[in-house]
Amino acid sequence: MKIKEIAGKLNISPRAVRFYEEKGLLSPTKQENNQYRTFTEKDVWRLQTIISLREAGMPLADIKKALEEIDATNHEQLQYYLELQRTVMMSQWLEIKQVIETTDHMIALLKSKNTLPLEDIYQLAEASKLLREQRKNWKDKWNFDQQASTHDERVANNTGNYSDYEQALALIVKWVSPIPGEKGLDIGAGTGNLAGKLIELGASMSAVDQSKEMLRQCQRKYPDLETKLGNFLAIPYLGGQFDFVVSSFAFHHLTTEQQLLALEEMRRVLKPRGRICLADLMHAAHDPIQEDIEEYPVLPTLHQWFEDNGYMIKHHQMNRFLHIVYAVPIR
DNA sequence: CTTCTGACA
DNA sequence: TGTCAGTA
Numbered sequence: 600m601k602i603k604e605i606a607g608k609l610n611i612s613p614r615a616v617r618f619y620e621e622k623g624l625l626s627p628t629k630q631e632n633n634q635y636r637t638f639t640e641k642d643v644w645r646l647q648t649i650i651s652l653r654e655a656g657m658p659l660a661d662i663k664k665a666l667e668e669i670d671a672t673n674h675e676q677l678q679y680y681l682e683l684q685r686t687v688m689m690s691q692w693l694e695i696k697q698v699i700e701t702t703d704h705m706i707a708l709l710k711s712k713n714t715l716p717l718e719d720i721y722q723l724a725e726a727s728k729l730l731r732e733q734r735k736n737w738k739d740k741w742n743f744d745q746q747a748s749t750h751d752e753r754v755a756n757n758t759g760n761y762s763d764y765e766q767a768l769a770l771i772v773k774w775v776s777p778i779p780g781e782k783g784l785d786i787g788a789g790t791g792n793l794a795g796k797l798i799e800l801g802a803s804m805s806a807v808d809q810s811k812e813m814l815r816q817c818q819r820k821y822p823d824l825e826t827k828l829g830n831f832l833a834i835p836y837l838g839g840q841f842d843f844v845v846s847s848f849a850f851h852h853l854t855t856e857q858q859l860l861a862l863e864e865m866r867r868v869l870k871p872r873g874r875i876c877l878a879d880l881m882h883a884a885h886d887p888i889q890e891d892i893e894e895y896p897v898l899p900t901l902h903q904w905f906e907d908n909g910y911m912i913k914h915h916q917m918n919r920f921l922h923i924v925y926a927v928p929i930r
Numbered sequence: 931c932t933t934c935t936g937a938c939a
Numbered sequence: 940t941g942t943c944a945g946t947a
Contacts, residue, residue: 635933
């Protein structure tokens, strides 16, 4: 078929089709005599996926890569691209949600006070701007992709930051004690050691990590584990799905503001009575000097958040920095 | 009338 | 990507 036909079929302009070809996403054959392009059924399918990915917001350059993976029947890579795209959309969704909430707040303010105090407007705008920037500034500072293959080895050494690692995981499992069939989420799952233990108890686990290499290891070790690319600030799930959220040795990578955002995110994906269990390096109390040396989360700050949001806390300190916090909704 | 390439918005 | 021009 010729360009007008295929363009009409897919509801795009012939110009767009030529443009995609120019960018190397498509390579229809041309007739010898007049240079007219000829499109096959495969080209239709290819164009369709280009359009779909594009509508999902993927840049043409990335679509090109994804298409190359498909050509090489490299499904694993393709899945990676799709999941990457998914996290992008999820972040966008969160931002939109944020704006909606801000607007709602303003509406509520307007209703109750009948005026919109200028300060409140400014404050709300600033807050939402801040949130947006924090999400945007997320990056993989720690090159976990490179570390993935050696991670377990390092953890097994049971020294430094990972001392008492196994004991900490065991305590999380004990406190969470999932009922078989319960849905759990492990954020910053790494190579899945914690999620794996919970699976063994019959929980249906999902693992989120920002490193696709880590997730690859997860999948290999625990085939039943569902893995998704994502991070604390943009958990790649719709809300209200999980009975519990756990995380070990990951939370301390966040700044204080991000930690509070992350807690909000956890609560978002939890069912109404969902519980949270964190094991991480923290400061037991506010201490400006210590906090300068080790930029770990500050326990009282987390406590405060949990209290403010109606959680009951169970807490255990394993060593100088390692703390386990278990939070259950009071009602 | 259709398509093509190239230029420009 | 849309649009316009000048062709084959």
